[in-house]
Amino acid sequence: MSKIIAASKNRHKIKEIEAITRQFGMEIIPRDEAGVPDVEIEEDGTTFEENSYKKAYGIMKLCGAITIADDSGLEVDCLDGAPGVFSARFAGEDGNDQANNDKLKALIKEVPYEQRTGRFVSVITMVFPDGETVTARGEVEGHLVLEERGANGFGYDPLFVPLGYDITFGEFEPEDKNKISHRANALVTLKQKLEARQSAGKAYQV
Numbered sequence: 436m437s438k439i440i441a442a443s444k445n446r447h448k449i450k451e452i453e454a455i456t457r458q459f460g461m462e463i464i465p466r467d468e469a470g471v472p473d474v475e476i477e478e479d480g481t482t483f484e485e486n487s488y489k490k491a492y493g494i495m496k497l498c499g500a501i502t503i504a505d506d507s508g509l510e511v512d513c514l515d516g517a518p519g520v521f522s523a524r525f526a527g528e529d530g531n532d533q534a535n536n537d538k539l540k541a542l543i544k545e546v547p548y549e550q551r552t553g554r555f556v557s558v559i560t561m562v563f564p565d566g567e568t569v570t571a572r573g574e575v576e577g578h579l580v581l582e583e584r585g586a587n588g589f590g591y592d593p594l595f596v597p598l599g600y601d602i603t604f605g606e607f608e609p610e611d612k613n614k615i616s617h618r619a620n621a622l623v624t625l626k627q628k629l630e631a632r633q634s635a636g637k638a639y640q641v
């Protein structure tokens with residue numbers, strides 16, 4: 436089983452990444468458990484791809500091992516794609532889910548349900564110690580509701596109803612979210628890219 440360092444400090448994301456990648460035979464080690472110094476990697480990119488790469492490369496440089504990073508967020512169509520890369524700090528303070536949800540609800544409250552569309556996006560980057568990079572993007576489309584529903588998940592989950600369902604990600608069982616989420620889609624694509632890389636003769640383990 437390959438050991439991979441997770442660049443994220445968000446325990447919700449790590450839990451999801453661990454659960455999904457365990458099925459692929461990967462073992463994810465959170466960066467704090469791997470003894471990586473507690474430095475902040477500035478997320479000043481304008482795309483999920485840029486920020487995901489910055490996090491993965493920055494942590495790989497500190498630990499010298501294969502590192503995986505997720506940069507993710509919610510794009511809302513009637514807000515021209517906001518909060519996008521600013522999802523974690525939409526209301527100002529980094530990672531204040533309640534304040535972010537309150538701001539989102541206030542901005543979309545006059546918009547009819549059919550137009551309250553959007554998607555979660557996750558860009559996963561894996562960086563190898565030689566600097567080689569494998570990137571994968573995953574998305575899940577859905578609608579936004581105006582009142583939080585469900586206590587599972589994190590972030591905007593209680594406001595997001597994925598297409599084809601009538602419950603929010605906050606009401607999904609974690610294992611069901613992990614089958615259809617943006618993060619799952621990105622990780623499945625990552626796995627396919629790693630398999631292609633492996634069949635081209637490249638080692639997967641450090």
Ligand code: IMP
Pocket residue numbers: 445478505506507508509522523524530535555588589590591592604616618
């Ligand atoms: P990041 O750490 O900069 O990638 O910020 C990601 C932010 O996007 C989180 O703080 C959440 O607000 C939001 N987000 C990303 N993925 C999810 C998800 O699976 N559910 C709910 N919110 C998410």
